[in-house]
Amino acid sequence: MSTEMNHTKKHVIIITDCKDVAFNEMKWIILRECRGMGYENVEIELVPIEEFSIINAAFLTQLIAEQCLQGTVLSIVINPQKHRSARIFGKLPNGVLFFGANTGALTWLIEGTGAQEIYEIHDPGFVSFGGKYVHAPNVAKLVAEVPFETFGKQFPRESLAKLDVPDGTIVHIDNFGLMKIKGAPLVYDDGVKFKIFKNGTYVLDAVFAKRMMSLDDKAWVLYSGSSLNALPELGSVRHKDGYREIGARVGDVITWEKIS
Helix, strand or coil: CCCCCECCCEEEEEEECCCCHHHHHHHHHHHHHHHHCCECCEEEEEEECCCCCHHHHHHHHHHHHCCCCCCCEEEEECCCCCCCCCEEEEECCCCCEEEEECCCCCHHHHHHHCCCEEEEECCCCCCCCHHHHHHHHHHHHHHCCCCHHHCEEECCHHHCCCCCCCCCEEEEECCCCCEEECCCCCCCCCCCEEEEEECCEEEEEEEECCCHHHCCCCCEEEEECCCCCCCEEEEECCCCCHHHHCCCCCCCEEEEEECC
């Protein structure tokens, strides 16, 4: 391959629970490998996810993929499972590329976008810290536009790991303590009151509001948020530790019942 540098800016987003120096290791291997293939102008960003949470990884991967430029490469590095999974890669209909283990973290994205180009790399066997020694060099190949068939084989769509995330599941808790919940957008009038349940147990009363910040501090509010076609959200106004008070975590199921 030519050593002449390609100066077109390329973007890589690493979505991972490896948020310490491990991120920097992956980043610099990608940059080194890209430079070796003639790509020097590469920007690499981190999207941190909840430790060991496939659900959070799946949500944030789909969330960020909606906003990416064509040609952006998403590298998903998380695997809390006992078994090893195939490492898959491919292209979404919007031109965004992806690479990650077939743990379910990519399933929501692939199924939600209708992606058809899915490949599997040739299994290198067990390698400690695959995100560094397996993901990073292959992500660099995607950046450099190496043809898929030269480093992988087609992966059957029916072999995608199943990801069962029922409506009501908390898929993300942001830094303001606001819980994003899988489900359809909410259609209620301001001021409608609800009983809120966590995993089937009553935890608090909340009120519906189109603009939650208009309510008093620490008021509990149910509302339609800004993510993935307005997923429902539950939060305590200007009180980032509200979710801790009810012991809420990603993966818990939140349901509500309108108070008559």
